Amino acid sequence: MARYTVHGRTQQECQDALDDLLAAMPVTVILRPTHSLGGSWIARATQQAPDQTVRGLAVR
Numbered sequence: 001m002a003r004y005t006v007h008g009r010t011q012q013e014c015q016d017a018l019d020d021l022l023a024a025m026p027v028t029v030i031l032r033p034t035h036s037l038g039g040s041w042i043a044r045a046t047q048q049a050p051d052q053t054v055r056g057l058a059v060r
Contacts, residue, residue, distance in 0.1 A: 001046055001047065001048055002046065002047040003044065003045075004027060004045045004046070004047070005024050005042055005044050006021060006042065006043050006044075006045075007040055007042055008033070008040065008041045009041070010041060010055065011033050011035070012054055013041070014033040014040075014041035014042065015033050018032075018033065018043045022045070025047060027045040027046060028045060028046050028048075029038070029044075029045050031044040031045075039041075050055065
């Protein structure tokens with residue numbers, strides 16, 4: 001499973017980065033843009049491995 005975190009100075013900048021990620025690859029959003037303690041905004045997404053491969057090995 002791949003995990004992605006996008007950052008932005010504002011909520012809109014973070015949402016734009018998340019939208020770009022969603023347009024680029026099939027991911028599932030697990031955390032919508034949220035204000036972090038450091039003052040920036042973050043969002044997270046994951047991507048499942050294809051059904052026929054697990055860490056590069058074929059599933060039988």
